[in-house]
Amino acid sequence: MIRDITLGQYYPGKSAIHRLDARTKIIGTLAFIIELFVVNNFWGFLVAVVALFTVIGISKVPVKFIFRGLTAVFLIIAFTFIINMFLVEGKVLWHWGIFTITYEGLKRASFMAVRLILLIIGSSMLTLCTKPIELTDGLEKLLKPFSKIGVPSHEIALMMTIALRFIPTLMEETDKIIKAQEARGADFDSGNIIQRAKSLIPILIPLFISSFRIAQELALAMEARCYHGGAGRTRMNEIHFGRGDAWAAVCMVLFLGVIIASRFMGAAI
Numbered sequence: 001m002i003r004d005i006t007l008g009q010y011y012p013g014k015s016a017i018h019r020l021d022a023r024t025k026i027i028g029t030l031a032f033i034i035e036l037f038v039v040n041n042f043w044g045f046l047v048a049v050v051a052l053f054t055v056i057g058i059s060k061v062p063v064k065f066i067f068r069g070l071t072a073v074f075l076i077i078a079f080t081f082i083i084n085m086f087l088v089e090g091k092v093l094w095h096w097g098i099f100t101i102t103y104e105g106l107k108r109a110s111f112m113a114v115r116l117i118l119l120i121i122g123s124s125m126l127t128l129c130t131k132p133i134e135l136t137d138g139l140e141k142l143l144k145p146f147s148k149i150g151v152p153s154h155e156i157a158l159m160m161t162i163a164l165r166f167i168p169t170l171m172e173e174t175d176k177i178i179k180a181q182e183a184r185g186a187d188f189d190s191g192n193i194i195q196r197a198k199s200l201i202p203i204l205i206p207l208f209i210s211s212f213r214i215a216q217e218l219a220l221a222m223e224a225r226c227y228h229g230g231a232g233r234t235r236m237n238e239i240h241f242g243r244g245d246a247w248a249a250v251c252m253v254l255f256l257g258v259i260i261a262s263r264f265m266g267a268a269i
Contacts, residue, residue, distance in 0.1 A: 009127060009128060009168050010127060010128060010129075010130070010131055010132065011061050011065065011128040011129070013059065013060055013061065013129070015058055015059045015060045015129070016058055016059075016244055017055060017058050017059035017125075017129045018059065018129050018130075019242075019244060020129075020242075020244055020245055020248055021138065021239050021240065021241050021242065021245045022130050022134040022135055022137060022138025022139075022239055023138045023141055023142055023239070023241075024241070024245040024248050024249070025126055025129065025130055025138070026126065026135075026138050026139065026142060027142075027252075028248060028252055029122060029123060029125070029126040031252055031255075031256065032048070032051075032052070032122045032255075033119060033122060033123070035048065035255070035256060035259045036048060036115050036118055036119055036122075037115070038259055038260070038263070039111075039115075039259060039262065039263075040111075040263060041262060041263070043262045044259055044262035044263065045111065045114050045115075045118075047255070047258050047259060047262055048118055048259070049114075049118065051255050052118060052121060052122055052125075055125060056121075056125065059125065059128070059129050061125070061128050061129065066121055066124060066125070066128070067121075069120065069121075069124050070117060070120060070121070073116075073120060076116070077113050077116050077117065080109075080112050080113065080116060081109045081110075081112065081113045082109070083109075084105060084108045084109035084112050085101055085105045085106055085108075085109040086099060086100065086101065086105060087105065088102055088104050088105030088108050088109075089102060089104070089105075090102035090103055090104030090105060091103040091104065093106065127164055132161055132164075132165045134239065135161050135164070136157050136158055136161040137157075137239050138157075138239060139153075139156070139157035139160060139161065140153050140154050140157040140158075141239065143156055143157060162218070166214065169214065170207070170210075170211060170214075173207060173210050173211075173214075174203065174207055177203050177206050177207060177210070178203060181202050181203060186199065186202060187199065188200075188203075
């Protein structure tokens, strides 16, 4: 399950999505996430699904690879679905003892599950189609206007990129620790919830130690390369907006317009 996490990974490619400016992809991802919470009916989610799968098709990233990242958060999605299904009042569809399923609860649970799935896939597409260095430069460029009021744009962009970049690394480290503990006879699958929680302690402590070790190695590597922050820093490849970014901006505006229009179409489930 840990190896199934795709957030933070980069999938090499030469598609039109890969060639877009990192700022375009960051703004597009943020717009997509905001629009997911604007959607309130079936038609809006249908438009979002079509738009997302269109981007996936253009990017040529394997669909199986993308959906593999959902297995790691399946329990969260299932828990959210169940909570919304049973705790929302409305027209009763099924009742047994203390459990009641309502039409409104089933509708909200379905919308919330779809929203989470699209949110995870949409966020993953940003890192899958953008190199870490390009992501850092794009974030820094977008945050640069705030540097006039004392916001350290370069440092914030670097921290966010490192955090995303090292998600797969920490997951691999966790996988190694789990396998090492299982080889020593550790059992993480049996027992009640409290026993399973206690069994995680032999994983968490080595993971924290390993995280500090990785952070120290990264800091030493940056110092060895004379890293001193964003002041006066040059880039071998400057990022520029191109014709593809202009078309992407047009598509984003159209998508926003369709999403807003979908709110007036009413819930059609």
